[in-house]
Amino acid sequence: MTIERAAATPLETRRVHRLVARAAALPDVQAAVEANHDENRWWPMSIGDPRVRMLAAGWSTRVSYRMVETYARVIAAANARGFESLAAASDAELAQLVRPIGLLQTRIDYLRSLAELLRSWEAEGIDPTGDSADCDALILDFATRVRGASYKIGQCALLTARGYHCGIVPVDSGMVTKLAPALGLVLPTGAVGHERMRHVLESTVHARSAEFRSLATDNEYQVTIPEEAEPTWFAHLVLIYFKRLYLNGPDPQLCRKRPVCSKVIGCAHRASRA
Numbered sequence: 001m002t003i004e005r006a007a008a009t010p011l012e013t014r015r016v017h018r019l020v021a022r023a024a025a026l027p028d029v030q031a032a033v034e035a036n037h038d039e040n041r042w043w044p045m046s047i048g049d050p051r052v053r054m055l056a057a058g059w060s061t062r063v064s065y066r067m068v069e070t071y072a073r074v075i076a077a078a079n080a081r082g083f084e085s086l087a088a089a090s091d092a093e094l095a096q097l098v099r100p101i102g103l104l105q106t107r108i109d110y111l112r113s114l115a116e117l118l119r120s121w122e123a124e125g126i127d128p129t130g131d132s133a134d135c136d137a138l139i140l141d142f143a144t145r146v147r148g149a150s151y152k153i154g155q156c157a158l159l160t161a162r163g164y165h166c167g168i169v170p171v172d173s174g175m176v177t178k179l180a181p182a183l184g185l186v187l188p189t190g191a192v193g194h195e196r197m198r199h200v201l202e203s204t205v206h207a208r209s210a211e212f213r214s215l216a217t218d219n220e221y222q223v224t225i226p227e228e229a230e231p232t233w234f235a236h237l238v239l240i241y242f243k244r245l246y247l248n249g250p251d252p253q254l255c256r257k258r259p260v261c262s263k264v265i266g267c268a269h270r271a272s273r274a
Contacts, residue, residue: 003195005136007203015183016204017211020235023242024215032241037223037234041068043160047075050129050161051083051118057156058110058149063101065244070100087115106148113147114157120145128161135168136195143191151194165229169201169236178247179239201239205232 008016023029039045042060047053056075063071077097078086086094091108098107121128128138135158142154149157155170162168171194180187180197187193205212209230216223216234225231255267 003136003140003192003199005199006196008200008207012183012185012200013204013207016201017208019179019183019242020212020238021215023246024219024221024238026242026245028245029238029241030219030221032245033234033237034222036241037164037221037237040164041072043156043164044072044075045163047079049079049083051114052079053160054114054118054128054157055083055086055111057160058114058146058153059098059101059107060156061148061153062103067101074098074101083115086111109147110149113145113149117142117145128158133162135162135166139195151191151198155194155198164233165226167202167206167230167232169198169205169232171195171197171201172240174243174248175239179243182247201235202232205230205235 024033036042043053043056045053047056052075055078059075059078060071074097081089081097086097089097094108094111095104098104101107126138127133139151139154139158142157143149143151146153146157152170152172155168159166159168159170173194176187176193176197180193185197185200187196212231212235213225215221215238216225216231221234223234225234
């Protein structure tokens with residue numbers, strides 16, 4: 001299935017920017033973004049091999065926040081072993097490695113099919129980290145051919161392979177089910193909703209790149225955004241932590257008139273019901 005890329009509408013662009021601007025000003029969101037922007041605990045760039053980073057993108061699935069340290073130890077052990085050694089390991093060896101984070105067979109199947117896909121790409125002369133890579137096509141191929149993957153895992157895998165500032169905004173299930181309604185976005189049903197929302201967020205940051213970058217500067221974020229990069233990674237983290245901290249509950253400060261109300265949090269609509 002091919003998903004046609006369409007730019008965000010002017011209304012969608014305004015709403016996304018407005019929400020990111022409001023969320024970026026929240027101290028708890030800022031603290032979480034600063035802790036995970038330059039070196040993310042889930043997808044560390046200190047891992048040099050892009051193949052292991054793609055492995056981490058899949059193995060992070062269905063690991064709770066309270067298990068992040070356990071997950072980090074598993075990924076560190078996998079990185080120490082090396083991708084080629086992991087791909088050649090027996091199921092029993094791999095099961096022992098991933099046992100602390102559970103879903104043993106699912107994670108083994110992901111590794112096996114990831115290795116198959118990467119061999120196929122290499123034979124076809126495809127470099128997922130190259131400047132000429134068609135990320136939309138590779139995400140679709142990844143979601144189709146890697147067992148246990150999906151569009152959201154494909155997005156994360158390509159992001160981690162290419163680096164935080166490659167222009168990809170990964171979208172998880174909570175962003176589709178919680179952030180999209182907050183923005184008034186109507187998404188396709190099923191997995192393709194992740195891709196449509198990704199396209200909206202990426203085109204929004206592209207259209208207003210300087211304004212998104214100024215949010216980090218004006219709020220004095222202690223993060224590093226390369227001069228040549230659009231601040232897609234910054235926007236992603238602001239949204240993902242706003243979703244986690246305020247929408248998963250949801251927080252009682254949230255206005256129920258979103259996305260019509262521009263204040264989002266702490267507005268008169270909420271005060272009138274207190």
